[in-house]
Amino acid sequence: MNAKSFTVSRSGRRWLAGLSAVCLAALPGCSPVTSDELAPIASRHPPPPSSYPEQPVVSAPPDDGALKRVPGSAAAMTMTQIRNLNLAPDWYPSDHPPMPSVVSQGRKPDTFACGYCHYPNGQGRPENASLAGLSASYISQQMADFKSGQRKSSEPKMRAVALMVANAKAVTDEEVMISANYFASIPFKPWVRVVETDTVPKTSVSGFMLVPVAGGGMEPIGQRVIEVAEDLARTSVRDSRSGFVAYVPIGSIRKGEKLVNANARGATTSCVTCHGIGLKGQGDIPPLAGRSPSYSLRQLYDFQSGARAGKSSAAMREAVSTLTMDDMVSIVAYSASLAP
Numbered sequence: 001m002n003a004k005s006f007t008v009s010r011s012g013r014r015w016l017a018g019l020s021a022v023c024l025a026a027l028p029g030c031s032p033v034t035s036d037e038l039a040p041i042a043s044r045h046p047p048p049p050s051s052y053p054e055q056p057v058v059s060a061p062p063d064d065g066a067l068k069r070v071p072g073s074a075a076a077m078t079m080t081q082i083r084n085l086n087l088a089p090d091w092y093p094s095d096h097p098p099m100p101s102v103v104s105q106g107r108k109p110d111t112f113a114c115g116y117c118h119y120p121n122g123q124g125r126p127e128n129a130s131l132a133g134l135s136a137s138y139i140s141q142q143m144a145d146f147k148s149g150q151r152k153s154s155e156p157k158m159r160a161v162a163l164m165v166a167n168a169k170a171v172t173d174e175e176v177m178i179s180a181n182y183f184a185s186i187p188f189k190p191w192v193r194v195v196e197t198d199t200v201p202k203t204s205v206s207g208f209m210l211v212p213v214a215g216g217g218m219e220p221i222g223q224r225v226i227e228v229a230e231d232l233a234r235t236s237v238r239d240s241r242s243g244f245v246a247y248v249p250i251g252s253i254r255k256g257e258k259l260v261n262a263n264a265r266g267a268t269t270s271c272v273t274c275h276g277i278g279l280k281g282q283g284d285i286p287p288l289a290g291r292s293p294s295y296s297l298r299q300l301y302d303f304q305s306g307a308r309a310g311k312s313s314a315a316m317r318e319a320v321s322t323l324t325m326d327d328m329v330s331i332v333a334y335s336a337s338l339a340p
Ligand code: HEC
Pocket: 102, 103, 112, 113, 114, 115, 116, 117, 118, 127, 128, 129, 130, 131, 134, 138, 139, 140, 142, 143, 152, 153, 160, 161, 163, 164, 167, 171, 175, 176, 179, 180, 286, 298
């Protein structure tokens, strides 16, 4: 967390209640928060590590030179090719329209290929985002918010987001328009299988995401979403047809459904009123159905902490201001379980 999060929003201050003594003493812009105001909030909680995977700085294992393949594709690539951020691995060219160069290559040395991180079909990964099916103007607005510094991460150590921000700062308006139109034109397909469970495999961070620790056994899920590749071998070569499985606490989907449809915790408007029936989105209000729950949880948390405070974020900051961590976990378990 950074010092900014103490000052940017009231809710940001509330979840830091445990630190309010520090806040009051040391930081300008921190006004006293009474215990009454704090009472309904149970999410005095640091950023949940399972939604903010911190990639350790390690050198990638050397390329053994072998050609990798994936089912249903005629392509073959070495790991060196697969790791090239200026050439998105495109296993299935027929799955998407022809990529403009900003998506397939980026522009050396300033920007990486959008399609590298978000995949050529825009399906994305938990540590980034699914862009397929978002509206072009929503995408452009987010690029502007990243660029202006109004959208950042509650966890500055999360390198994936730092890379996105750097990319957004370097792209031109024309590149934004072209890439936004490209991803908006692709329908988002089912991508995440949501499973309620008590126990999950022990995980660590590798390749910017959670992976089960080999021989690590199981542990209680607690109040977490644990999202891992459905097939790690395919995801590690960036196979854009191989999705994810998200483990969520037992009972969370039903709890989330209630929160989303009611005016959760005294909010003035329910989530479905804005995000549409089945959370499929409407107009420039983004769809949530079937999208990565670890991504969605990161966003809810970022709105609450004030790290995401872009031009159209006011409604969201209000909507999440009283949600607890348990509420947020339940909401994203439900939204991810819906058909896109
Ligand atoms: C190095 C990897 C990387 C590259 C390259 C990259 N992104 Fe991202 N992108 C991310 C990450 C990580 C996030 C998640 C940010 C967060 O959690 O707040 C993200 C989020 C986004 C979002 C927000 C989605 C939403 O639902 O609000 C948009 C829009 C986006 N990227 C567009 C682009 C475009 C367009 C390009 C190319 C011009 C691009 N990205 C290139 C990593 C990348």
